[in-house]
Amino acid sequence: METLEIKNEQSTQTITTATQNISGSEILLKGLIAEGVETIFGYPGGAIMPIYDALYDYTDKLKHILVRHEQGATHAAQGYARTSGRVGVVFATSGPGATNLITGIADAQIDSTPMVCITGQVFAHLLGTDAFQETDVINITTPITKWNYQVTDASEIAEVLAKAFYIARTGRPGPVVIDITKNAQIQKIDFSGYTKCDHIRSYRPKPIIRTNYIEQAAALINSAQKPFILFGQGILLGNAEKEFKAFVEKTGIPAAWTIMGVGAIPTNHPLNVGMLGMHGNNGPNVLTNECDVLIAIGMRFDDRVTGRLDKYAKQAKVIHLDIDPAEIDKNVKTTVPVWGDCKETLPLLTQLVDEKKHDNWLAKFRALNQIEIDELITPELHPQTGELTMGEVIHQLNLLTKGDAIIVTDVGQHQMVACRYAKFNNTRSNITSGGLGTMGFALPAAIGAKFGAQDKTVVAVIGDGGFQMTIQELGTIMQSGIDVKIIILNNQFLGMVRQWQELFNDRRYSFVDITSPDFVAVAKGYYIEAQKVSEREKLVDALTAMLNHKGSYLLEVMVTKENNVFPMVPQGCSVSEIRLK
Amino acid sequence: METITKKEFTITVYTENQVGLLNRIAIIFSRRKLNIDSLNTSPSEVDSIHRFNIVITETEDVIRKVTRQLEKQVEVLKVYYNTNDDIIWQELALYKVPTDVIAEKVSVERLLRQYGARAVVIRSDYTVFETTGHREETDALVEVLREYGLIEFVRSARIAIIKASDGFHTKINEFENQQPGEQVFENEYLNNGQKVFTM
Numbered sequence: 088m089e090t091l092e093i094k095n096e097q098s099t100q101t102i103t104t105a106t107q108n109i110s111g112s113e114i115l116l117k118g119l120i121a122e123g124v125e126t127i128f129g130y131p132g133g134a135i136m137p138i139y140d141a142l143y144d145y146t147d148k149l150k151h152i153l154v155r156h157e158q159g160a161t162h163a164a165q166g167y168a169r170t171s172g173r174v175g176v177v178f179a180t181s182g183p184g185a186t187n188l189i190t191g192i193a194d195a196q197i198d199s200t201p202m203v204c205i206t207g208q209v210f211a212h213l214l215g216t217d218a219f220q221e222t223d224v225i226n227i228t229t230p231i232t233k234w235n236y237q238v239t240d241a242s243e244i245a246e247v248l249a250k251a252f253y254i255a256r257t258g259r260p261g262p263v264v265i266d267i268t269k270n271a272q273i274q275k276i277d278f279s280g281y282t283k284c285d286h287i288r289s290y291r292p293k294p295i296i297r298t299n300y301i302e303q304a305a306a307l308i309n310s311a312q313k314p315f316i317l318f319g320q321g322i323l324l325g326n327a328e329k330e331f332k333a334f335v336e337k338t339g340i341p342a343a344w345t346i347m348g349v350g351a352i353p354t355n356h357p358l359n360v361g362m363l364g365m366h367g368n369n370g371p372n373v374l375t376n377e378c379d380v381l382i383a384i385g386m387r388f389d390d391r392v393t394g395r396l397d398k399y400a401k402q403a404k405v406i407h408l409d410i411d412p413a414e415i416d417k418n419v420k421t422t423v424p425v426w427g428d429c430k431e432t433l434p435l436l437t438q439l440v441d442e443k444k445h446d447n448w449l450a451k452f453r454a455l456n457q458i459e460i461d462e463l464i465t466p467e468l469h470p471q472t473g474e475l476t477m478g479e480v481i482h483q484l485n486l487l488t489k490g491d492a493i494i495v496t497d498v499g500q501h502q503m504v505a506c507r508y509a510k511f512n513n514t515r516s517n518i519t520s521g522g523l524g525t526m527g528f529a530l531p532a533a534i535g536a537k538f539g540a541q542d543k544t545v546v547a548v549i550g551d552g553g554f555q556m557t558i559q560e561l562g563t564i565m566q567s568g569i570d571v572k573i574i575i576l577n578n579q580f581l582g583m584v585r586q587w588q589e590l591f592n593d594r595r596y597s598f599v600d601i602t603s604p605d606f607v608a609v610a611k612g613y614y615i616e617a618q619k620v621s622e623r624e625k626l627v628d629a630l631t632a633m634l635n636h637k638g639s640y641l642l643e644v645m646v647t648k649e650n651n652v653f654p655m656v657p658q659g660c661s662v663s664e665i666r667l668k
Numbered sequence: 669m670e671t672i673t674k675k676e677f678t679i680t681v682y683t684e685n686q687v688g689l690l691n692r693i694a695i696i697f698s699r700r701k702l703n704i705d706s707l708n709t710s711p712s713e714v715d716s717i718h719r720f721n722i723v724i725t726e727t728e729d730v731i732r733k734v735t736r737q738l739e740k741q742v743e744v745l746k747v748y749y750n751t752n753d754d755i756i757w758q759e760l761a762l763y764k765v766p767t768d769v770i771a772e773k774v775s776v777e778r779l780l781r782q783y784g785a786r787a788v789v790i791r792s793d794y795t796v797f798e799t800t801g802h803r804e805e806t807d808a809l810v811e812v813l814r815e816y817g818l819i820e821f822v823r824s825a826r827i828a829i830i831k832a833s834d835g836f837h838t839k840i841n842e843f844e845n846q847q848p849g850e851q852v853f854e855n856e857y858l859n860n861g862q863k864v865f866t867m
């Protein structure tokens with residue numbers, strides 16, 4: 088098939104040499120090394136002890152980060168994968184160890200993050216007997232994995248691991264679980280060497296590119312008066328930033344991003360018109376319902392992006408570029424489906440499109456965004472009086488990091504504020520839980536993000552609620568000595584839920600009032616430097632102290648208690664009904 | 669071709685023969701709260717490749733989405749969906765009736781012949797008949813036999829053959845003959861939009 092199938096990947100090759108009489112565990116570790124793995128996030132336990140025993144002799148080649156909860160291992164692996172573009176690797180034991188992975192696996196599945204989780208399992212002869220710490224990991228993870236497999240014999244390990252890495256990273260990436268029974272970990276066999284996988288006959292990572300659709304798409308784009316580009320994480324996952332930029336610049340089409348796609352082109356690029364969706368910018372939301380051709384690239388029309396579907400871009404012809412055929416027509420009916428990897432389809436399309444400018448159309452975006460700047464952004468980012476706002480913290484952070492930091496966000500108001508206002512010069516710089524909206528994501532993800540991009544400044548922006556969901560990962564930071572900066576935007580509420588209760592439930596604040604420990608003292612208890620700030624005059628100094636500090640640092644910022652994130656497309660409304668207040 | 673009315677579709681899924689795949693396939697339906705009318709798994713004409721026949725009553729739009737989500741599973745080779753016009757199908761039914769009633773009542777014998785039923789087991793206490801056919805036919809015979817003391821009835825899942833399947837048959841054979849690791853398997857139906865599904 089697929090003349091366009093990954094040709095640049097190395098063809099099948101044997102990497103490690105044959106060894107006689109070695110254990111399944113050791114084969115696994117040799118395989119990980121052959122796959123180029125350097126960092127593993129994990130937590131030991133009974134059913135995975137043989138692997139940990141083997142690891143004892145491999146610590147010069149494989150760095151293992153001991154987390155404080157297996158969920159933390161998955162988010163760390165996600166953070167690692169998202170900044171480095173490589174496959175994140177997780178170890179966990181059977182039963183509770185494996186079930187603690189579920190949230191992170193589900194998060195990786197919905198956000199297409201390449202990850203391989205290795206779980207220990209009870210001895211094969213005990214399967215199905217309700218043995219100690221036995222859970223049916225394969226069936227539990229089936230709906231949330233791209234692939235999973237239970238290994239019961241050491242001879243399967245090498246091949247299954249090779250498949251797992253191949254599946255996790257190719258096509259639309261995703262999480263893979265390999266469950267290995269204890270006997271297979273212990274069993275000794277003659278190992279014939281590790282061969283990387285580059286083909287599975289029933290698996291088609293990319294659909295065939297069909298030139299007639301590329302031609303149709305180009306014709307539509309060339310005849311469009313008000314074309315509009317929506318871009319998502321597909322560009323990052325396809326390493327197609329360059330190809331995307333060339334396409335945008337040649338066509339001169341305004342482009343707006345989903346929170347997973349931000350950074351595919353710099354936030355300050357003249358054709359970047361802002362954020363889509365529920366808390367996105369005014370221009371892109373309103374003009375979605377005015378454009379004549381909508382070009383969606385590597386994004387999946389999530390309901391947080393589209394608002395009410397039956398009033399979504401009904402006037403427009405839709406071109407959808409995606410690697411996953413199941414995404415085409417799933418939510419929004421496509422006029423021209425451009426199946427394929429955007430790294431390959433975008434250049435084909437760029438060749439055929441006319442060089443153009445859309446100045447008047449672009450000016451419309453600018454004008455609508457200007458209203459938002461005047462009414463809402465300026466007061467949020469530059470308040471003169473009153474308590475600190477989340478927006479001004481992000482704004483000051485931008486000024487200090489100059490758009491070069493990696494920002495990891497948790498879930499809630501601070502997430503939307505950070506995504507809206509953070510500036511990114513580089514790709515793979517905004518790490519957030521987009522599809523699943525997992526509170527507790529940020530702290531462990533920031534740890535992984537730093538391991539994946541050691542030369543970058545990594546700043547985690549977290550709410551007071553979400554921080555308490557995975558607070559124990561401060562222990563991982565302490566022990567690994569990793570350098571992550573943590574900003575807690577403390578509004579003393581489960582802010583996003585409170586906002587909805589204020590707007591839609593008549594201010595009936597039902598269990599959103601959350602108290603917190605002394606975060607500074609907690610951090611210090613973990614030997615992490617920390618400070619709390621609540622005055623405007625001290626904010627910049629506090630941020631500077633955090634950024635200049637060698638090593639991890641926690642900064643708690645007390646912000647307005649009852650601020651709302653606007654603009655907002657209320658649930659059930661059309662994107663063009665976006666509210667500025 | 670597009671329609672919002674529900675009708676009966678038969679989905680044919682070609683897969684690797686792999687433990688756990690049944691669950692992976694089933695949850696794609698249960699996740700959308702879709703009720704499967706019948707499900708059959710069996711070998712195909714090609715060694716090592718299995719096929720599922722799934723019958724479901726839904727709108728074509730939903731069926732198309734489900735089909736794509738099925739096809740995206742790593743161990744699924746290919747998925748077709750067809751309306752009843754595109755396929756030839758059969759279901760097998762077994763009926764257990766008291767032998768004395770049959771022996772006594774001549775009309776029963778005539779009925780069974782009329783419905784094409786065949787005796788599989790004849791004992792002094794009961795007799796088991798078999799029919800193959802479409803659901804309406806087997807259902808009709810159930811109604812009739814109820815009056816004669818029907819003891820037990822069971823019907824198999826639908827098995828179906830796609831009328832226009834030559835193309836894929838050739839492909840799947842070529843596919844199987846190739847060594848793993850080689851470029852194989854052109855996913856023909858993607859170029860064949862109208863035939864399989866519209867876009």
Ligand SMILES: Cc1ncc(C[n+]2csc(CCOP(=O)(O)OP(=O)(O)O)c2C)c(N)n1
Pocket residue numbers: 497498499500501502524525526527549550551552553554576578580581582583584
């Ligand atoms: C694990 C999990 N539980 C519950 C929610 C629902 N939820 C979404 S935002 C939010 C409030 C978050 O509060 P906080 O962490 O303080 O951040 P803020 O919104 O105040 O910035 C909640 C409870 C969630 N997204 N994830």
